[in-house]
Amino acid sequence: MKVNLNTFKNEVYEKLSKEELNELFYWSLFDPSFSEEMSKKFKISTSKRKSFVLSKLRVSATIKAECDKGRKETNLFYEQFTYGELLTNYILAIAIEKELENRKIKGYKHFDIEKQEFPDLIFRKNKKSTSSIYIEIKGIIGTSNLKDRIEKEIKPNLKKGRRKYNNFLLLLLFPCKNKEAERVGQLIQGYYIYEKIIGNNSKNKRRVLAKCVSKDGAEDYCLNKLVDRILNNDNDIGYFL
């Protein structure tokens, strides 16, 4: 079963509190294979993740009906929807859209989100690609191979030139335990240096934003703050003007 963005928005997003949405977003950034990049003492409980995520997603009648079919259906839905980036992309897309409404910035619509192709989020004001905003989200746990990953996974896609990626944001998101968020947050602030790899220059807005997302939604490391950073003119980003 595929849950589309509208179903998710109406049946899940609108029903959860700010705190619940933040924690759902935090868990959405984790993946079983993260174990490869972290030592055992930092291991994440996949059962805790599953229990929380499913309890929140089941507020949707559509999702609940699917899960009620049985364990096999529940597991298949859970694996594909919550580990396949859709959950992260949906939450962030809706959060941006709602904040644009709050700020009375009109005209931007996200599209192609269900395709799960590069880049993760596309906001378009009109049919002219020059006014489109592209966001690629990388939920990561470690920084080993980060430069290689940007070189090999992001740069070639930007070079393909199917679209003019003038407004491109690479979002590096680090899910963090509450007490570590501040320390990690300081360490990753300097990752704007990777803007060189994605071809940032004075004629475009190709930027890198690295942020921690903490489980408890501490002020500086929550979903709302992240959206704020994307929409504000911080570091001269100012995509949605």
Add this chain to the structure above:
Amino acid sequence: MTSDTFYSKMNNMNRSEINKKIITYLAQKLGSSLEGKKKIMKLFFILEHIDLDNKELLLEPFVGNKFSIYHYGVYSESVMKEIYKLVDTGLFTDGFPLVLKKDIAKENVDLEVRIKDKLDKIITKYGNWTGYKLELATLKILGLDLDSKKKYVGLDMKDIIQAVGSK
């Protein structure tokens, strides 16, 4: 030997014990090229699902560990559990690189010949590759890239191989 016969034999053995031996053997042979958990994981996948002689994908895993695809490519929960167990027992010191305890480094690992032979081939061919290079290579062997892999996240490797094989 058919895979059915092999699996029935496996019932009498402890797969966890075999996994432990495979990981130890890889660590002994790779030495300072061992890197970390990622490299063990990707080499283990090659052992399970790639026929190096005929350059084919194996629908049934060679030893019996289930693999899926996640964010960092091919991944098996049972293999990771075994690595963690080895860390717990002090065989490895965790981190990057994983370091095998000195007195284990030269110990003879008693593995089935067919497994040992295949591991030797894997080490010869891929032993010097980095974990990240193997992450990309194993996806490529499956005919997937970073975008197309998203459609198969969380699925059983058998289903993935059947799906990519019929594309």
